[in-house]
Amino acid sequence: MPPLIEMRAIERTYVMGDNLVRALRGVDLTIEQGASIAIMGTSGSGKSTLMNIMGCLDQPTKGNYLLHGRDVARLSRAQLADVRGRMIGFVFQSFNLLSRTSALENVEMPLMYQGVGAGERHRRAMAALERVNLKGREDHHPNQLSGGQQQRVAIARALVTEAPVIMADEPTGNLDTKTSYEVMAILQGIVAQGKTVILVTHESDIAAYAQRVITLRDGLIIDDRKQTPLTPPPPEKHDQEAA
Amino acid sequence: MSIFATLKLALRALWRNKVRSLLTMLGIVFGIGAVIAMVAGGQGAQAAVKEVFQSLGTNVLVVSNNSMRQGGPSQGAGGGAALTWEDLRRLEQESLPTVRYIAPVLETRTQLVSEGGNWATSVSGTTATWFKIRNWDVEQGASFDEDTGNSNAKVAVIGKTVAAQLFPNENPIGQVIRISGQPYEVLGVLTSKGQGPRGDNDDTVIIPLNAYKQKLSRDGGAKYLKGQILVSMMEDDQAETTMQKLTELLRDWHKLDAKDDDDFRIRNPAEFAKAQQDSTERIATLLAIVAAVSLFVGGIGVMNIMLVSVIERTREIGIRMAVGAKPVDVMTQFLVESLALAAVGGLLGLGLGYVSAQYMADYFGWKMFFPATTAAVAFAVAGGVGVVFGLYPAIRASQLDPITALRYET
Structure with missing residues (x-):
């Protein structure tokens, strides 16, 4: 069984005007299945670029990237989209839900692009919403949900495809502390079910919930260590929160 | 998806x-x-x-006097007319291979009077052949037969508009209309042809040619044919050749020199159409x-x-x-x-x-x-x-x- 993510000498260079920006300058990284990893670094350290490449939203200028043993560094746009749909679930800082679209339809959306039938789609989306404790809110639109609830819809959307990797880019950046705990608890639950969660954050107290912390600076990994993750304080009363 | x-x-x-x-x-x-x-x-x-x-009849040539004639031979008693009854007779005798029917038409506008009312319309004198050329049937009653058409019988076939004006509530067949004071018996009513290039086709009365000549032509229709000759062709594509032949014959009969203009006119309505x-x-x-x-x-x-x-x-x-x-x-x-x-x-x-x-x-x-x-x-x-x-x-x-x-x- 190959490792989930294997990156060798990954470089990413942008041209901005007359300048060549070297966002990643040779990153080697191996991530096994079922881990929780936090990628840390200040802004400009290259952590977002690394996440974009890991998430198959972007491609490296140089180097090899094997995802589940498959080289995805040179795929076409359509092939990349397919890999994203099946392998990766995204959770963004700003939730990125479709407005004026119900929670259920937001969660169903990735399945539509995989050609899953309507009945199956509905069943799986309902199950995913239940996993993030949003049963009964499936018909709510994003503007009728709190920030924490919106982020949980986004997590459900990432879970619904049964993708092995969840990439969360500053998932708690727009949330208060209490709601952040909830989101982190849900993400830890996902790891316990055997999925890999990759967190991108600049907050060390969020990174403390991961089993492994990778720190980037100037496009290079400068620190990579394992730790015993913190457990978020027990949820007080999740479900009454927006009732 | x-x-x-x-x-x-x-x-x-x-x-x-x-x-x-x-x-x-x-x-x-x-x-x-x-x-x-x-x-x-x-x-x-x-x-x-x-x-x-189409209401004119398709595949028809209209031979008429050239009213725009300049110079040319003496106009004689006809006063503007050049076509003669002799032309018609010789044309019929000639029996050109492309010609199917020939019918003369004389026409004037006059006042009609019936018991119910009166109405000004166009009255035409012609023969039974005319109905064939115009491809026009009666809707009610009868049209003229060959004999009636050539006779001077005081009978008339009327258009729908005339029937409606003179006999709004009665059956016009067998009724009498007076045309320039003379009584004519209505034989039939024509089917409607609607609007034509000269207005309402149905606003018309047809009487036998000889009756017209005797009662409506001022000179009794002696020598000149002060109307039109309709000529229909055997086939659709014969208009051109027939027109040439007719021109040739009429110029010959009218003794026109090469430098003279035609003193008649031949129109092809289909071309105009x-x-x-x-x-x-x-x-x-x-x-x-x-x-x-x-x-x-x-x-x-x-x-x-x-x-x-x-x-x-x-x-x-x-x-x-x-x-x-x-x-x-x-x-x-x-x-x-x-x-x-x-x-x-x-x-x-x-x-x-x-x-x-x-x-x-x-x-x-x-x-x-x-x-x-x-x-x-x-x-x-x-x-x-x-x-x-x-x-x-x-x-x-x-x-x-x-x-x-x-x-x-x-």
């Missing part, structure tokens, strides 16, 4: 911007509506022109082109709105791409949206076109044509407009970079 799901998505996106979708659609609605109305109108107008000239129809067709084509241009402008409206829509929904596109939408999925989504916009507009346009065509037909008294082929083509064109003008925005959407699109601030 299934087509059904894509279509549902597209209709929902359009429904969200109801007013904008409707306004964009209007361009297509009016474009398609105008194309259909113009084509239907053109066909109606052409049919009307055709009908007018064709010219009329050609000009109607040109106008119709022109109008259809103008309508097509307006459809094109409508298409540009669709493209414009789709471009705006793509920009507004950049973030949505980014999200869809992140969760696995391929470029072709995004392209299809926008293409189906513009196609749906154009198709719905096209359907409404068909309705509008139908209603306008109906209204025009009523207004101008044409026959209503709903050009089914044009409608189908116009609808297909609307769809084509949706695709062609939706393609560029859709391609732009599909080529967005997911990372940039996700960061896009609205």
Whole structure:
């Protein structure tokens, strides 16, 4: 069984005007299945670029990237989209839900692009919403949900495809502390079910919930260590929160 | 992604911007509506022109005195007439191979009087052959037979308009009408031919040639034929040769020199009809082109709105791409949206076109044509407009970079 993510000498260079920006300058990284990893670094350290490449939203200028043993560094746009749909679930800082679209339809959306039938789609989306404790809110639109609830819809959307990797880019950046705990608890639950969660954050107290912390600076990994993750304080009363 | 799901998505996106979708659609609605109305109108107008000239009888030449004659031989007692009864007799004797029927017609406008009322109309004196040339039957009663036509019997066959004016509530057959004081018995009423190039075809009375000569010709119709000779041909394509032959014969009989102008005139109404129809067709084509241009402008409206829509929904596109939408999925989504916009507009346009065509037909008294082929083509064109003008925005959407699109601030 190959490792989930294997990156060798990954470089990413942008041209901005007359300048060549070297966002990643040779990153080697191996991530096994079922881990929780936090990628840390200040802004400009290259952590977002690394996440974009890991998430198959972007491609490296140089180097090899094997995802589940498959080289995805040179795929076409359509092939990349397919890999994203099946392998990766995204959770963004700003939730990125479709407005004026119900929670259920937001969660169903990735399945539509995989050609899953309507009945199956509905069943799986309902199950995913239940996993993030949003049963009964499936018909709510994003503007009728709190920030924490919106982020949980986004997590459900990432879970619904049964993708092995969840990439969360500053998932708690727009949330208060209490709601952040909830989101982190849900993400830890996902790891316990055997999925890999990759967190991108600049907050060390969020990174403390991961089993492994990778720190980037100037496009290079400068620190990579394992730790015993913190457990978020027990949820007080999740479900009454927006009732 | 299934087509059904894509279509549902597209209709929902359009429904969200109801007013904008409707306004964009209007361009297509009016474009398609105008194309259909113009084509239907053109066909109606052409049919009307055709009908007018068909009422003259097709495949007929009209030989008449040349009223515009300059110089030429002495006019004699005929006063402007050059055709003679002798010409007619010799023409009949000649029995040209291309000629089927020959009939002289004398015509005047006069007052008719019946017990019920009076009416001014045109009275023609002719023979039974005339009905064959004009291909005109009676609807009621009888027409003249060969003998009656050549006799001086005081009988008449009347048109529908005359029948309606003189005998509004009675059966006109067997009734008596007075023409210039003389009583004529009504034998029959002609079928309606509607409007002709000289007005109402049905406003007419036909009496036997000899009765006309005796009672209505001032000179008793002695030598000159002060009317027309209708000549019908065996086949449709013989008008040209027959006209040449007739000209040759008449010039010979009238002893005209090579330098003399014709003192008679031969017209081919079919040719005139064709010219009329050609000009109607040109106008119709022109109008259809103008309508097509307006459809094109409508298409540009669709493209414009789709471009705006793509920009507004950049973030949505980014999200869809992140969760696995391929470029072709995004392209299809926008293409189906513009196609749906154009198709719905096209359907409404068909309705509008139908209603306008109906209204025009009523207004101008044409026959209503709903050009089914044009409608189908116009609808297909609307769809084509949706695709062609939706393609560029859709391609732009599909080529967005997911990372940039996700960061896009609205």
